[in-house]
Amino acid sequence: MIQIRDKAQCCGCNACGDICSRGSITFKTDIEGFWYPVVNMDTCIDCHLCEKVCPIINIKELKKNDSETPLKSFAAIHKNMRIRWDSTSGGAYSALAEAILEQGGYISGAIYNDGFTGVHNYVTNKPEELEKLRSSKYLQSNAEGIFKEIKQLLTKGEKVLACGTPCQMAALRRFLHRDYEDLIIVDFICRGVNSPKVYRAYLDALEKKYGSKVVYVKAKNKELGWRNLTRKVTFANGTSYYGILMDDDFRRGYHTNAFCRPSCYDCKFKGFPRISDITIADFWGIEKVNPALDNNIGTSMILLNSNKGAEYFKKIVDRIVYSETTFEQFVEGNGALYKSLDKPTIDRVSLFNDLDTYGFDYITRKYFPLVEKMSLKRKVRRLLKPYALLLLRLGFSPSIWLKFLKINFRKHTKSSIKKEYYIIPSKSTVFDIHPSAIIDIKKTFIYGNETVRGLRIPTALRMEKHTKLIIHDGPITRYGIEPYNLRYGAYIEIVNGGQLTLGQGAANVGLTIMCAERITIGNNVRMGRNVSIRDWNGSHVIISDTYKNGGPVTIGDQVWLCTGCTILPGVTIGDGAVVAANAVVTKDVPPHTLVAGAPAKTIKENIKWY
Structure with a gap:
């Protein structure tokens, strides 16, 4: 019988539980949140059936295939951009499943439990359920019942594509005891x-921090690029958290091998x-191998390990672009292909x-704090960097320089050279700021960027008394840490005590903003040429029930305002x-809607753009 003397x-x-006919x-x-078998x-x-299906006990018998190394390997992306965007890598699993x-x-994979209390393996033959199986969850998934369910389907002559961690798929091989013609087993490179x-x-x-329940989680969201490894968590109150690289506490703990x-x-x-x-994974390093398959939205690696896998690959070639x-x-x-994790140096019992x-x-604070260790040389560089920039x-x-000093060091401007919170004017920038107007800068704001050498097109900012301009410090984008870049020819006017708030973003030539009440523009908002935004029509009145x-x-996050569009009050x-x-x-x-026309009408819903 199974006896766990060493948890490693x-x-x-969960295969031993599925094989036991006596229950x-x-x-x-x-205490760590991992499950282990207990025998009644x-x-x-x-x-001894439980021992016979254990993939660790029988690893020597399991470690075999049609070839010692993959028959072939490919870099691939799904042709459907929506699927590629929503996938952890390039959409290989979706192509195989489709x-x-x-x-x-039937297909199998891992889905979140209700309330995001964990992850469990799931089998379905419904195409509409593929979306919830797509994307890695990075948690141990509970596979209880999955082995019996897959065997029952195969016994009935159904086709099955099973996907899971290498240990789960090894357990499936052992549980089934023989190969089935209608079964394709897919694993992934698991860290x-x-x-x-x-x-x-x-x-x-x-x-607790956001004051609302989690309603959506994407472990590798691509709004800020594939390589930023961004975890997006959305809450019932409509707010979203973006955890980027090692700034995300859970990812940092994972990459220190803590739990x-x-x-x-x-x-x-x-x-x-x-x-x-078949083995699938992120194709890290694709920019060196085949840049044509890399635009930071995700690229899959596909390894064909068996003759059956190689034959099945032919069924998906019309769905993917590959090399x-x-x-x-x-x-x-992909070091995780060969190497196990190093044991953490922390005391896990205490953790x-x-x-x-x-x-x-x-x-988080005690065992894997966000601390950057820097040499003296790097500290000096960091100290001098803001002034050099x-x-x-x-x-x-x-x-x-005179314009810079006047706008950034006036009484009611909140700026910081050390933090790079300031307005950068151009030679053609004009400021008309009332002494009582407040400017609160939390990011570098390039006002009137002259991209054509020698071109002198005025860029103006006018603020009446008791008005306010706020420049927020947005998240890291796919371009890195960006200043707010406002190109030449812009005219922003804030009057009547109005407040204009700008998040992370950029605007092309000729932006016009008229703010008399409140205009709020979110993060990662991109504006084309000659965009106009106004919350006031200057006291003109049209006799109409619909006139404002x-x-x-209010303009949300990740919005694209194309050339010449007008946003009315x-x-x-x-x-x-x-x-x-x-x-x-x-x-x-x-949200996620494309509108066009005058007046604008919905053209397409549920869109995503990058």
Whole structure:
């Protein structure tokens, strides 16, 4: 019978529970949030089937395939941009799944539990459910029942494409005991699985911070680019959190190996031969191998490990753009293919005790704080960097320096050279600012960027008394840490005590903003040439029930305002929306909607743009 004396020798695949016909094996979760089999000795008949399906006990027998190394390897992206955007990598899993669903077959993968309390394996033959299986979750998934369900389907003659961690798919091979013609097994290059308990504690901490329940999680959101490894969490109150690279507490803990399953530190399923038919992963390093398949939206690596896998690949070639790669090319950027995680240097017993006692934020500060270690040379560089950048941006023109000093060091301007919170004027920038007007800068604001040498087109900012301009410090974008870049020919006027708030973004030539009440523009908003935004029509009145003389304007995050469009008073534009060229927006635009025309009307819903 299964007896777990060393937790590193149990991968938590749940196969032993599925094989037990007596129901003698249940799973008990330990303080770390990982489950381990417990045998009821009163009902156990000592048949040893649990040991026979264990992938770790039988790893030597499992480590075989049609070739010691992959038969072929490819870099690939899905032709459907929406699918590629929504996928962890380039959409390879979706292409593989679509092919078998079209044959009336079944797919399996991992989906979130209700309330994001964890992840479990799931089988379906419904194409509309593919979306919730798509994308990695980076947690240990509960596979109880999945092995029995897949075997029942295969016994009935159904086609199945099963996808999971290498240990789960090895367990499936062992559970089935033989190969099935109608089965395709897909695994992925797995760095390690994290504790569901820690993940839920992480979400609890975010819910407390944002004052709302989590309704959506994407572990690798691509709004800020594939390489930023951005975790997006959306809350019921409509706000969203973007955790970028190591700024995200959970990702930082994961990459310090703090809370992965003990077996992940001595993984038996690394290297070759692979046990699956097909292996998929991120193709890190694709920019060196084939730049044509890389625009920072995600690229998949596909390894064909068996003859069956190679044959199945032919069924998806019309869905993907792909190129063959060498063994060396795909190995270079994927160390997790060969190497187990290093054991963490922290005291895990203390970590999990502290998690239970004090919560996730506490263990973040204590065990994997966001601390950047810098040499003296780097410290000096960091200290001097703001001043060097300022000199680079302003040059040696006395007139520009004078404008810079006047606008940034007036009484009611909040700026900081050290933090790079200031306005950069051009030679043609004109400021008409009332002494009582407030300018609050939390980011570099380039006002009137003259991209054509020698071109002198005025850019103006006029602020009446008791008005306010706020420049927010937005998140890192796919271009890095950006200043707010406003190109030449802009005219911004804030009157009647109005307040204009700008988040992260950029505007092309000829932007016009008239603000008399309140205009709020979110992060990552991109504006084309000659865009006009106003919340006031200057006291002119048209006798009409639908006419608005004024009203606050709100533009959400990740909005694209195309050339020549006009945003009229009282309008709210939702996150992710696109306003087409020359459109006149007179009413609210829902999130992720494309509108066009005068007046603007909905052309397409549920859009995503990058």
